[in-house]
Amino acid sequence: MSRKPPMPKAFRRLWLASGVSSFGDGVYLTALPLLAATLTRDPVLLSLVTASSLVPWLLFGLIGGALVDRWDRRRTMYVTDAVRGALLLAAVAGAAAGWLGVPLLIALAFLLGIGQILFDTAASAYLPEVLDRDPGLLKRANARLRGTMDVLDGFAGPPMGAALFNLGRTIPLVTDAVSFLLSSLVIRSLPASPPKPPAPKRSLLKDAREGASYLLRDPLLLGLSLRPALGNFAFSAGAAVFVLFAQEELHLSATQYGILLTSEAVGGFLGSLVCGWLSDRMGTGRALILTAALLTAAQTTIGLADDPWLVGGAMAVRAAALGATIVLSASVRQSIVPDALMGRVTAAGRLMSLGAAPIGALLGGWLAHVAGLRAPYLVGALFLAASTLISLTMTSNRKVEAAMAKAEQERRRADEPAEVAP
Template sequence: MLALEHPRPGAGFARLWTATAVSNLGDGVTMVAGPLLLATVTDEPALIAGGAFAAQLPWLLFALVSGAYVDRLDRRRLVVAVNLLRGLILAGVAAAVATGHASVPLIYAAWFLLGAGETLADTAYGALLPSVVAPEELERANARLGATFTIANQFAAKPLGAWLYGIAAAVPFGLDAVTFVVAAALIAGLHRVPARSVAVPDAVRSSLREEIAEGLRWLWRHRLLRTLAVAMGVANIAFCAAFAVFVLYARERLGLSDVGYGFLLTTFAVGGLAGAGLAARLARRFGTAAVLRAGLIVEVLTHLTLAISTNPLLAGGAIIIFGVHTMVWGVLVSAIRQRAVPEHLRGRVGSVHGLLETGGAALGWLLGAALTQLLDVTTPFWIAAFAMVAVTAAAWRTLSLANPLPVRG
């Protein structure tokens, strides 16, 4: 048995935090530059949209397998190796763009490989955090990571990516490659972060399928985490179904221009940033269970408001509150999971959450587009509201089990 120490956020967390900040900035830059690159090499809307699907597909294919490997391998070394490989892939993309050899197949292949690496790295990051942060500090640590993601990925990276692409199309991809190398160097400097809490000899290790099944069984038997995981999956389907054609909703229902639509989108990030600062305080003041229940009510009210509103200010206000909720919910649920899941299962259980999150989003996008074609732009919001009423009713009693360790001020 390996003894684990859980220091207060210090050098270990600072390295992890900085690594995620740097890589989030690079990811955000590529998120903007990628569609611009595809639009340069093809004018087919379906092919341009397919780039996002190519990046998400690995989560549907490999999430559970990646979780098992995160629990098998040294997580620190795994993150370092994956980040270096992702940096190499992006350097190849930058070289192809600079020499005029970029093509749709090449871009799809690169995005798919980057997505596959993401399933490993993101799962490993989540499993590493409880090894460098004390249990009572997890809300604060997750909030800092969430705020950093919002600032780096959603605020700073978007204009930076477009600006860099305007200078030279290869530059944003080269920058992202550098950020992965920097993140790898930072994680390589983490010390005394065990891969597992219990050393399992290779001779008695289960098959990959058995290890995945073990993680699924553990999650299913944990009443609170099972409820949170299912609620999150359904909520993602409802959210993405409602927001799949949000640009049409903004134009037809709210009467916004393209610029107005862009400003409306930023309200998500504004709410998320506020939520990062409020999560631990709300949990301390009202209790985690009450905050999670309030979040489900916010989901219902947000969808109802957007279904009936034609006022852009009211819609923007609802989205800001929704952004606060999503960040608070994510911070608190992550802390609950990180405290409850045994060290040797963190990768597998975390990968199930990743699968539900991405799988729910993909299903929601398809469902929302189909509903809007058959009916109108408000139908997905009505359906999402009723779906979240059902989720709230089903999860209400179980959420009383959400009782973490006290959060320090």
């Protein structure tokens, strides 16, 4: 059996920074709905808090991708994390001054969402640089990053967030601020991106349109983006009112709510572990079909179940399928998209996928208001069923393998020395 090549040191530092930041996010994202629920019991207002962190993708997603392709990607990441840490500390100061309210939470989530655009797009574009676009290394790296996020963001962070919230409402915000600042310091030690060749002067909008056009013309990339768009729409519809669902339908305390969220971390971690095994044995396309079917079944179960243990199990299955989907989709995209377009294509795909989330969150709040807290989950399951059809038709094994082979041929041609005319 051939030994797998070791990961470069730069990836290990990027992995460390991601882990530190993921733990802080798990604390913050668990405490935020609990904090909002102390200020209002209106499901529509709660859905606005959730949606405000995702609306920036609709407004600035493509522009963020164009900026990432122009800027040094490492610098973009560490500056963004430093600014996000400062924003959280400013919000804590505002709360101490008596300004704590739903408007403050909406503004904070919106600004942090802008930072997420720049950081996530830059990180996704920087990873292929570190790993020299090796498909095997990319799959392993994305699995490790996803698994770490699931453990720290989803498993360690939620109970810690609930515990810190019980000690003080703004303590989780301070914890997340510290994690951002530590992440910024680690990322600053990474090697800089290669110098970019001088680009022709043109508008950001034109650059952004080029990335979007590249994605829309490629059926495989389009399918890989449509699936998470439907998924995020469905998940956000339920997530927007999940704190009320847990309290009023499952009758859970704040601590039990935090523990329930850890079931997603367990599932997500397992999904990141097995996705490579599934891909090797079934092919990436068939693995994506399987995960789509599991997502549909799990979301339906959550909407129908009364037992918190059954809900937790369904959440674990859903997270495992989602984690595997994210790892496999990201690895394919990072392997086949040209480096000069990586930031813009990544941003266009995330705009499509995350842009559906705030719409889903608002719909979820409305559905819960008019039809009850289970309605967002059952309606969301219908959209997840549609994603299975997309996997069957647009991201099959044959299409994935053909795209990977074409990208490899183009890289080899680009690496060949140019012939010198006699």
